[in-house]
Amino acid sequence: MSTGTRPPHAAVLANVGRHIALTPEEQGLFTALLVPQHVARFGYVLRAGQPARTLAFVVRGCVRTFATDEQGREAGLAFAWEGWWCGDAASALAGRPATLTIQALEATDVLHLSLEHLEHLCQQVPKFERFFRLLFQNGFLLAQRRLQALLQWPAEERYRRFCRQYPRLSQRVAQKYLASYLGITPEFLSAVRKKQP
Amino acid sequence: MSTGTRPPHAAVLANVGRHIALTPEEQGLFTALLVPQHVARFGYVLRAGQPARTLAFVVRGCVRTFATDEQGREAGLAFAWEGWWCGDAASALAGRPATLTIQALEATDVLHLSLEHLEHLCQQVPKFERFFRLLFQNGFLLAQRRLQALLQWPAEERYRRFCRQYPRLSQRVAQKYLASYLGITPEFLSAVRKKQP
């Protein structure tokens, strides 16, 4: 008879388990390092200027990662929802304050893993090197596909492809955030949508 | 008294050595897996449609990696010169034919490491997991910075920043390839340059 409550780390263990097999002890080692955080809608998982020390796994909810330039313009870099990782890895690795902001678009629960803990973990359980290799490898591949999209397709095509690739997400987040991710203005996205419903 | 010829794998060992320390035996294991290739100017390290099985380290010369769309438009994704790695990792990992093309811009020497060998190597010498984690991590960070550039800066600004960041490279490669990398036409790059010499 189930209690009805899922073990709090089941989702992240499933995520890790997709790439490496862990013993129960290793699972314990790992989950002991995770720090849960609840973030209200429109709250922040990370703000530019604050110390960036962690990668965060989204257990529930949805966030967007963006960069803000001097004129206050926002460039949407990524979305992350249940089962995805987010973070300002560049700043965390360099030991510098965050340059990126991570904002919750819904009530969101995340698990933080600090980079110090990550390094420890990799030394104690070398399998984790592999996991994070695959994680960054995947992030790299996704970023490269997005580069290609920005370089060679017009806005309308980028929008259509995004909707095909992430149909759920395109319904889930407000259009202004989609526009920022696609590299266009909300007004122009609206015009694009009128043509392609 | 030196022979005047540098050991053929010195450059790649130095590159790996920046992140992990190898014993002489481990160095031997690694270099035994590398397959050298010489590519003439405007020859190809990899062509779209061919099997993509390797990552390649540039010992000498300079290459560009680009994607070609249905209309034949090229999107410059990366340059690689002495001391950098290149490859179509996405295709190689998926076991599918290359979608990217890697073209030599000068007479170039590369060392190929197949992904099968990479996996073997990681199992025999787990330190290599770490090396490739850091390699992909770095690639991810660079790709993310480029995304930000494309999303929030106009062409002129992207060009100026590129010249500041890679002054040598901006002299080394033809402008048409630079333009493709910056996401603009050669004609417009020419106009931008007239204003900012």
Next chain:
DNA sequence: CGTCTATTTGAATGTACTCAAAAGCGGTGG
């Protein structure tokens, strides 16, 4: 020196942006 390709130049065009205002929609409180 001659050929071939890269770069420059200019005019016409198109794609996407800015600014302003109206319409729509959703979350919140009454």
Next chain:
DNA sequence: CCACCGCTTTTGAGTACATTCAAATAGACG
């Protein structure tokens, strides 16, 4: 549960940034 308020989306006019096409010039390499 409904109505209101505020934010998001839509609409439209005017503009800017970047492209396309064509042709002239400059540079590189054999």
